[in-house]
Each structure stands twice: as C-alpha cells, then as structure tokens.
Amino acid sequence: xxxxxxxxxxxxxxxxxxxxxxxxxxxxxxxxxxxxxxxxxxxxxxxxxxxxxxxxxxxxxxxxxxxxxxxxxxxxxxxxxxxxxxxxxxxxxxxxxxxxxxxxxxxxxxxxxxxxxxxxxxxxxxxxxxxxxxxxxxxxxxxxxxxxxxxxxxxxxxxxxxxxxxxxxxxxxxxxxxxxxxxxxxxxxxxxxxxxxxxxxxxxxxxxxxxxxxxxxxxxxx
Numbered sequence: 001x002x003x004x005x006x007x008x009x010x011x012x013x014x015x016x017x018x019x020x021x022x023x024x025x026x027x028x029x030x031x032x033x034x035x036x037x038x039x040x041x042x043x044x045x046x047x048x049x050x051x052x053x054x055x056x057x058x059x060x061x062x063x064x065x066x067x068x069x070x071x072x073x074x075x076x077x078x079x080x081x082x083x084x085x086x087x088x089x090x091x092x093x094x095x096x097x098x099x100x101x102x103x104x105x106x107x108x109x110x111x112x113x114x115x116x117x118x119x120x121x122x123x124x125x126x127x128x129x130x131x132x133x134x135x136x137x138x139x140x141x142x143x144x145x146x147x148x149x150x151x152x153x154x155x156x157x158x159x160x161x162x163x164x165x166x167x168x169x170x171x172x173x174x175x176x177x178x179x180x181x182x183x184x185x186x187x188x189x190x191x192x193x194x195x196x197x198x199x200x201x202x203x204x205x206x207x208x209x210x211x212x213x214x215x216x217x218x219x220x221x222x
Contacts, residue, residue: 024180043109
C-alpha cells in the first residue's frame, strides 16, 4: 500500500525545535487539567440547578446544557472569545481558553453528575430524612460517597476528551501542543515530521487516562 510513497524524512530540522514541542505539550497539560477542575465545579452547579425548585435556574441549566452540547466547540471558541471576551475587554487568551474549554466540558460533566446522583436509590434519601439529616448532610455523608464511584470512570474519560479538544484552542492563537506543531511546520516545511510527534504526544497523554478509566470502572464495580 505504501510501496509507491516516496517521502524523505528530515528529522534534523524538527530536532532544532524540540523545546517548542515540549513547551506546547506542557501547556496542553496545564490547560486541560485546569479546565477539568473548573468543569467539575460548573458541573456541580448546573447539576444542582437542574433539580432546583427555582424555575429560572432550572430553565437556565437546561438551556446551557442543550446549547453547549448542541453546538460545535470550534464555533463556541470563536463566539466566546471574539464576541463575549472582546466586548468585555478580556484579552488573556490562556484564561479565556481554559474557561471556554471548561464551559464546553461542564455540560457533559453536569450530565455525569446528574446521572450519578439519580442512580442512588430513593430509599437512601428517605432514610437520611428519617434520621434528621439536612439536605446538605444527606448529600455530604450519604449520597456523594456512593455517587462518586459511578462518576469517576466517565470523568476520567472526559479528561481525555478535554485534552484532545484543547487542540482547537489553536484557532485563537494559544501556544498549546497543536499550535506549536503548526508553527514548526510553517518554519521547516516538514509536515509529517511535525505532526507525527504531535500524534504521539496526544497518545501519550490520553492512552494512560483511558487505561485508568477502565481500571477505575472495574475496581469500583467490585
């Protein structure tokens, strides 16, 4: 299949820009981890909002989830950064990128948390109420300790998705892994030599997370 493909690899030119790959790799980790933490907080808020007795909050939570999940991330990045952030006078691309990525992932984390909480038997709530537990105590000591076991595996998988989705932040000139690889390609005109390390780097980041997710799922089922 590849017998007729003729391509002379030139790794020397790529090696000169190795630090750029390393910096982009580390930046992707920082952005992804920060977005995961923020998306979890967003997920907690909107998971609560969906079950809130306040109609406006419940409607807003549903609207947020359906809007985010129903539109492409690339479009969201462009709108949030060039429309909202620009009009607010906010020009820190890195913070904006983390927030945009967290808002996108937060819609999916919300559904994970909601599903985890709803999977707890109703008798657990009734038992806590009969013991005189407040709503906060019920969730803190009874519901969350059981629900987190069901949330962790998909949450780990979501982290892998965030890492891959962070590549789209290159559209707003954030110097993460993909952006740096594109720049190296522009400098050296070595396309395959630039993108093969990029693919390997993402695989090195996401594959261990996928394994952890599978192991967590098996471990928490036991």
